[in-house]
Amino acid sequence: MQLGMVIGNVWATRKEDDLKGLKFLVVQPELPDGQSMEVPFIAVDRIGAGVGDQVLVTRGSAAANMSMDPNLPIDALIIGIIDSIDVEKERGEER
Amino acid sequence: MQLGMVIGNVWATRKEDDLKGLKFLVVQPELPDGQSMEVPFIAVDRIGAGVGDQVLVTRGSAAANMSMDPNLPIDALIIGIIDSIDVEKERGEER
Amino acid sequence: MQLGMVIGNVWATRKEDDLKGLKFLVVQPELPDGQSMEVPFIAVDRIGAGVGDQVLVTRGSAAANMSMDPNLPIDALIIGIIDSIDVEKERGEER
Amino acid sequence: MQLGMVIGNVWATRKEDDLKGLKFLVVQPELPDGQSMEVPFIAVDRIGAGVGDQVLVTRGSAAANMSMDPNLPIDALIIGIIDSIDVEKERGEER
Amino acid sequence: MQLGMVIGNVWATRKEDDLKGLKFLVVQPELPDGQSMEVPFIAVDRIGAGVGDQVLVTRGSAAANMSMDPNLPIDALIIGIIDSIDVEKERGEER
Numbered sequence: 001m002q003l004g005m006v007i008g009n010v011w012a013t014r015k016e017d018d019l020k021g022l023k024f025l026v027v028q029p030e031l032p033d034g035q036s037m038e039v040p041f042i043a044v045d046r047i048g049a050g051v052g053d054q055v056l057v058t059r060g061s062a063a064a065n066m067s068m069d070p071n072l073p074i075d076a077l078i079i080g081i082i083d084s085i086d087v088e089k090e091r092g093e094e095r
Numbered sequence: 096m097q098l099g100m101v102i103g104n105v106w107a108t109r110k111e112d113d114l115k116g117l118k119f120l121v122v123q124p125e126l127p128d129g130q131s132m133e134v135p136f137i138a139v140d141r142i143g144a145g146v147g148d149q150v151l152v153t154r155g156s157a158a159a160n161m162s163m164d165p166n167l168p169i170d171a172l173i174i175g176i177i178d179s180i181d182v183e184k185e186r187g188e189e190r
Numbered sequence: 191m192q193l194g195m196v197i198g199n200v201w202a203t204r205k206e207d208d209l210k211g212l213k214f215l216v217v218q219p220e221l222p223d224g225q226s227m228e229v230p231f232i233a234v235d236r237i238g239a240g241v242g243d244q245v246l247v248t249r250g251s252a253a254a255n256m257s258m259d260p261n262l263p264i265d266a267l268i269i270g271i272i273d274s275i276d277v278e279k280e281r282g283e284e285r
Numbered sequence: 286m287q288l289g290m291v292i293g294n295v296w297a298t299r300k301e302d303d304l305k306g307l308k309f310l311v312v313q314p315e316l317p318d319g320q321s322m323e324v325p326f327i328a329v330d331r332i333g334a335g336v337g338d339q340v341l342v343t344r345g346s347a348a349a350n351m352s353m354d355p356n357l358p359i360d361a362l363i364i365g366i367i368d369s370i371d372v373e374k375e376r377g378e379e380r
Numbered sequence: 381m382q383l384g385m386v387i388g389n390v391w392a393t394r395k396e397d398d399l400k401g402l403k404f405l406v407v408q409p410e411l412p413d414g415q416s417m418e419v420p421f422i423a424v425d426r427i428g429a430g431v432g433d434q435v436l437v438t439r440g441s442a443a444a445n446m447s448m449d450p451n452l453p454i455d456a457l458i459i460g461i462i463d464s465i466d467v468e469k470e471r472g473e474e475r
Contacts, residue, residue: 001309001327001361003295008127008182010098012151012175014142018162019174024096024151026127026182032293032311032325040127040182042096042151047299051183056297056309056327058360061157061251061441062346065358067303073160073172075096075153077358079304080297087293087311087325088336103222103277105193107246107270109237113257114269119191119246121222121277135222135277137191137246146278156252156346156441166255168267170248171191198412198467200383202436202460204427208447209459214381214436216412216467230412230467232381232436241468251346251442261445263457265381265438286404286422286456288390317388317406317420332394341392341404341422343455347441350453352398362453364399365392372388372406372420373431 001079004029006053010042018072025049025078027057032087043076056080096174099124101148105137113167120144120173122152127182138171151175191269194219196243200232208262215239215268217247222277233266246270286364289314291338295327303357310334310363312342317372328361341365381459384409386433390422398452405429405458407437412467423456436460 008026023045029038034054041059046066049055055078063077103121118140124133129149136154141161144150150173158172198216213235219228224244231249236256239245245268253267293311308330314323319339326344331351334340340363348362388406403425409418414434421439426446429435435458443457 001359003327008180010127010151010175010180011178013178015151015175016142016162016172024175026180032295037324039132042098047301056295056300058358060155060345060360061160062349062356062358062360064157064160065346065349065356067301067355070162071157071160073153073157073174075155075157077301079358080295080300080309083296083298085293085295085311103275105222105246105270105275106273108273110246110270111237111257111267119270121275134227137193155250156255159252159255165257166252168248168252168255168269169191170250170252198465200412200436200460200465201463203463205436205460206427206447206457214460216465229417232383250440251445254442254445260447261442263438263442263445263459265440265442286454288422317390322419332396341390341395343453345440345455347444347451347453347455350441350444350451352396352450362396364453365395365404368391368393370388370390370406 001056001058002029003032004055004057006049006051006055007040008051016073027055032085041076043078044074045078047078047081049078049081054082056082096151096153097124098127099150099152101144101146101150102135103146111168127180136171138173139169140173142173142176144173144176149177151177191246191248192219193222194245194247196239196241196245197230198241206263217245222275231266233268234264235268237268237271239268239271244272246272287314287342287344288317289340289342291334291336291340292325293336301358312340317370326361328363329359330363332363332366334363334366339367341367381436381438382409383412384435384437386429386431386435387420388431396453412465421456423458424454425458427458427461429458429461434462436462
């Protein structure tokens with residue numbers, strides 16, 4: 001999964017029929033230390049995330065494995081709102 | 096999902112049997128602010144998108160989760176035509 | 191989907207049992223204007239494509255959604271042979 | 286699969302219902318020689334990995350193929366804790 | 381699919397239950413001309429490949445479409461051992 005910050009909303013009235021009622025948010029990917037990376041993408045949210053929330057996002061077709069829903073044509077799902085991240089030894093790019 | 100602009104059409108008479116009748120469009124990926132990024136790709140459209148429309152695209156095998164159709168060998172589907180995008184705090188690459 | 195040019199063949203006698211009889215082609219990815227990009231990869235062909243054909247390729251696990259076949263362990267399938275591409279406004283990388 | 290080092294934990298109380306009880310770890314991707322590469326991501330662990338363990342990770346929707354669980358919306362799963370890696374001829378990037 | 385050279389082995393005693401008995405090999409991705417590219421990754425082998433073999437690898441969740449096995453959490457499978465590659469017109473990166 002990827003960490004990210006919710007930075008906006010997307011509205012699309014005309015869409016694939018089975019996507020009516022889903023909420024689409026703009027997410028800026030982030031590193032565990034909160035630094036932005038890569039480019040924003042659009043994710044579905046079913047857990048009440050909003051702008052300013054740091055979230056955990058599943059990307060790719062696993063995003064369609066939503067309980068209580070048929071497999072929908074979506075490729076990014078917000079699966080959690082972050083309480084805290086604890087990185088003991090940062091061994092990232094700068095090592 | 097990814098934002099993009101429809102910039103063209105692709106025609107292929109000889110194709111996998113179960114893809115007859117599908118419409119294939121050329122999509123240029125875009126950032127939420129409309130800036131182009133990466134390279135164009137080809138996506139299936141079932142909602143009536145055309146050249147000049149800003150669209151929301153699902154990529155990867157989730158694109159095959161189309162209602163009323165068996166799972167087809169496609170990896171990009173236009174799932175919405177964008178009405179508006181509202182990005183509150185742009186935290187993109189320039190941060 | 192991705193556009194590409196068929197540039198060669200791959201032969202492998204020893205392979206996963208259920209892949210016997212499949213044809214494997216080398217594909218060079220291309221932009222809609224025919225310019226090469228990225229690196230060549232190997233795709234399965236069931237529609238009679240050959241060296242010199244410009245093709246439409248599905249990548250990732252959706253390639254396994256082949257009609258009349260069980261889900262096979264393949265990640266690229268040639269789904270069409272291109273007749274023509276019409277790009278109205280080129281908004282690619284150079285914009 | 287990808288090799289990596291577990292470098293931290295992520296907590297998210299509010300999440301998709303069927304993810305309750307799963308453990309989420311921060312993983313720094315590594316090359317076979319232990320060199321860090323790319324950026325950290327978040328993976329589910331069910332085999333008792335912890336900070337400092339070198340692990341084998343499955344990424345993408347195959348991560349959801351967990352025995353004894355329905356298909357969950359997760360895209361990275363720790364599938365093994367590394368005992369040893371034996372690379373006979375290093376033909377990596379430096380060749 | 382991607383071409384690669386088997387360059388090593390990985391051992392992991394502690395792993396997801398349904399992966400017991402699978403062989404994990406280190407694969408260095410290669411271009412059709414044998415040139416190394418990108419970084420090594422780990423793939424499952426069921427066809428008897430070993431160090432020094434040039435192989436054809438399926439990546440992503442399609443790797444889990446193994447005949448006679450349930451869908452396992454693996455994202456790379458060696459599907460063939462290369463006999464020969466015939467590239468008629470090299471149109472790779474140098475064009």
